[in-house]
Structures are given as structure tokens and as C-alpha cells.
Amino acid sequence: MQVYSDFLVRYNISVYIVSMIIKNTSPSSQKLRSIMQVVFLFLILFIGIQFIQYVAWLDSGGLGDAPRRPPGATGFLPIASIMSLSFLFQTGEVHSVHPAGLFLFIAFVIMSFIAGKSFCSWVCPFGLLSELLEKVHRRLFKRVLSLPRWLDYPLRSLKYLLLGFFLLAIIPMGAIELGHYLNSPYHAVADIKMYRFFAQITPFAAYVTLGLILFSLVIPYFWCRYLCPYGALMGFIGLFSPNKIKRNADSCIDCGKCTKVCPARILVDKVNTVRSDECTSCYQCVDTCPVKDTLEVTNFPTKRTIPTRLLGITIAATFVILVGIGYISGNWDSSLSAEKTLELYPGIDFYLHTGTY
Ligand code: SF4
Numbered sequence: 001m002q003v004y005s006d007f008l009v010r011y012n013i014s015v016y017i018v019s020m021i022i023k024n025t026s027p028s029s030q031k032l033r034s035i036m037q038v039v040f041l042f043l044i045l046f047i048g049i050q051f052i053q054y055v056a057w058l059d060s061g062g063l064g065d066a067p068r069r070p071p072g073a074t075g076f077l078p079i080a081s082i083m084s085l086s087f088l089f090q091t092g093e094v095h096s097v098h099p100a101g102l103f104l105f106i107a108f109v110i111m112s113f114i115a116g117k118s119f120c121s122w123v124c125p126f127g128l129l130s131e132l133l134e135k136v137h138r139r140l141f142k143r144v145l146s147l148p149r150w151l152d153y154p155l156r157s158l159k160y161l162l163l164g165f166f167l168l169a170i171i172p173m174g175a176i177e178l179g180h181y182l183n184s185p186y187h188a189v190a191d192i193k194m195y196r197f198f199a200q201i202t203p204f205a206a207y208v209t210l211g212l213i214l215f216s217l218v219i220p221y222f223w224c225r226y227l228c229p230y231g232a233l234m235g236f237i238g239l240f241s242p243n244k245i246k247r248n249a250d251s252c253i254d255c256g257k258c259t260k261v262c263p264a265r266i267l268v269d270k271v272n273t274v275r276s277d278e279c280t281s282c283y284q285c286v287d288t289c290p291v292k293d294t295l296e297v298t299n300f301p302t303k304r305t306i307p308t309r310l311l312g313i314t315i316a317a318t319f320v321i322l323v324g325i326g327y328i329s330g331n332w333d334s335s336l337s338a339e340k341t342l343e344l345y346p347g348i349d350f351y352l353h354t355g356t357y
């Protein structure tokens with residue numbers, strides 16, 4: 001308890017100092033968010049180019065020097081990363097086949113704890129795509145269409161059902177079972193399988209993807225709001241974040257601008273504290289509020305207001321720190337050699353979830 005209160009005092013002072021610096025020097029949180037979204041998009045494009053080169057090398061049967069297998073791609077393997085995290089808890093070991101995925105997953109979990117479901121509106125490329133589709137939607141329809149509440153509520157639970165399905169399969173697994181999966185050829189080439197899913201997309205998968213994009217154009221954030229289990233997990237963790245948006249009912253002039261701008265359709269002007277699992281911490285409501293000190297992010301244990309820019313910088317710093325820890329500790333690149341991957345590659349369509357190589 002003493003340690004916790006010492007931490008809070010120190011945290012309180014540090015937050016105050018950094019808040020003062022940031023208040024006077026950095027860009028607005030929306031600019032910062034756009035910068036981060038674009039940076040992550042370019043990062044993902046860069047990873048995609050590296051993957052194209054790597055798979056071309058595998059397809060050539062290993063002609064010439066092996067290009068680098070981009071470890072960042074494993075950030076798109078959340079199920080494997082959750083299993084890796086469970087393996088880490090149970091054995092104390094970082095599994096060496098796709099360690100980058102684990103560090104990225106931990107970074108995203110920490111971001112969610114610091115700033116709710118911020119992964120969705122600051123980092124995720126699908127979140128960015130949904131946001132762009134929403135902008136097109138607003139231009140096309142001149143207003144935001146949404147499903148009626150009686151349909152919206154049950155549909156929102158779909159993503160939790162999907163998440164529950166995955167977690168119920170993973171949580172009971174012991175270290176041996178986890179090891180069977182993490183050491184399997186299936187897991188060894190899981191990132192390549194995922195790449196091939198998009199690069200050699202089947203007509204069925206293409207129609208489903210196109211359908212989801214169209215749905216997201218007509219009903220903004222359709223995928224994020226109803227179907228994405230990763231977003232569900234981040235939203236659930238975000239519920240425990242000590243940093244929440246607080247409305248000062250005394251100074252609020254009930255203009256409704258915060259609610260109008262909210263992409264998660266949260267009735268911000270009707271609550272005192274935003275506690276929704278749908279809040280993506282985009283902070284558009286905070287930045288839109290015309291009355292000073294009325295809508296702010298508050299750190300509940302310390303009761304201190306936190307500038308949204310500071311939260312944005314913290315989100316970015318969390319990513320950089322966790323990636324740095326992965327690199328420095330030697331847990332970033334896969335332990336699988338290029339030769340071993342080349343050996344496994346011909347069987348890529350036939351591997352089961354367990355088995356050895
Ligand atoms: S409540 Fe505010 S921060 Fe949360 S999603 Fe809505 S606009 Fe963004």
C-alpha cells in the first residue's frame with residue numbers, strides 16, 4: 001500500500017511537470033493522433049514491402065541472400081500473442097518463435113490501461129480506414145446513420161462472444177499445451193499464412209472484405225463496433241483505466257457538440273464520466289468542447305487533469321519503449337532461421353495447430 005501511495009505521489013508530480021511542458025510546446029492532440037495514425041500506416045506498409053520480398057525469396061526456393069523477415073508482422077497475430085503471454089506467465093520464458101508479437105501485444109494492453117481503447121483510434125490501420133470511411137459517409141449522407149438501439153446493443157455483444165470464444169480456448173491451456181502450439185510448424189509460418197491470406201485472397205474472402213467495407217461505409221465503424229474481438233479486448237481493459245473523460249456539469253452549456261462529434265456515439269453531454277467500453281480515447285469531444293475546463297481527462301486516483309496531448313505522447317512512448325525492450329533483450333527477431341523457414345514453406349497449407357518440426 002505504501003509503495004502504491006509513493007508511486008502515486010511521484011506520478012502526480014511527474015504528470016504535473018510534463019503537463020506544463022506539453023501544454024506549451026506540442027501540437028494539438030488531434031494533430032498528434034493524425035501523425036501517429038500516418039506513422040503507423042507507413043510502418044505497416046514498410047512491413048508489407050519487407051514481407052513481399054521475403055515471400056518472393058521463399059517462392060524462389062531460397063535464391064540469393066535471405067531478406068529480413070519483418071518481426072512487426074506478428075503484431076497481427078493477436079491469438080498467438082495471447083498464447084505467448086500465457087506461456088510467459090506460466091514458464092517465465094519469452095517464447096522465441098514470434099517474440100515481437102508478444103511485446104507489441106503488451107504495448108497495446110498498456111496503452112489500453114493508460115488511455116482506454118486508444119489502440120483503435122491512435123494505432124490500428126483498420127481504425128484509420130473506418131475513420132476515413134466515416135468521413136466519406138458524412139459527405140454522402142450529410143448525417144451519421146446508425147442502427148436503432150434495440151439492434152445496436154445485441155450486435156455490440158458479438159465481438160465479445162468472439163473474444164470469449166478465443167479466451168475460453170486459451171485460458172485453460174497449460175504450459176505443455178501452449179508449447180505444443182507455439183512450437184508447431186503452423187505457428188512457425190503463421191505470419192506467412194496471414195500475408196498469403198491478403199496477398200492471394202480467395203474470391204470468398206474478397207467478397208467478405210468488400211462487404212465489411214461497404215457495411216462500414218453505410219454504418220460507420222461497423223467492423224470495429226460489432227465484430228472486432230481485438231477491439232473488444234482493448235475496450236474491456238480500458239474500463240480499468242484510471243484516466244477517464246470527465247464532464248463538469250456546472251460549467252457545461254449543454255451545446256451537445258461533444259456528443260455530435262463522438263464516433264462511438266456516446267452521449268458525452270449526458271454523463272459526468274465517460275466509462276464506455278466503446279470510447280476509443282480519440283479525444284475529439286474534449287478538443288471540440290467550447291467551454292474551458294469543462295470536458296477533460298482526469299486521473300481518478302490523483303484527481304488531476306491530464307492534457308490529451310500528454311496521453312497521446314504516452315501512447316507513442318509506450319510503443320517505443322516496449323519495442324525497445326524487445327530489441328535490447330534480444331526478443332524481437334524470430335529464432336527460426338531463414339533455412340528452417342524455407343524447409344517448412346512447402347507444407348504451409350497442410351500444417352495443423354499442433355505438431356513438431
Ligand atoms: S467519448 Fe470522446 S474520446 Fe471517447 S470515443 Fe467519443 S469522442 Fe472519442
Ligand code: SF4
Pocket residue numbers: 247251252253254255256257258259268269288289290291294295
Ligand atoms: S461540448 Fe462541452 S459544453 Fe458542450 S455539451 Fe459537451 S461538455 Fe457541455
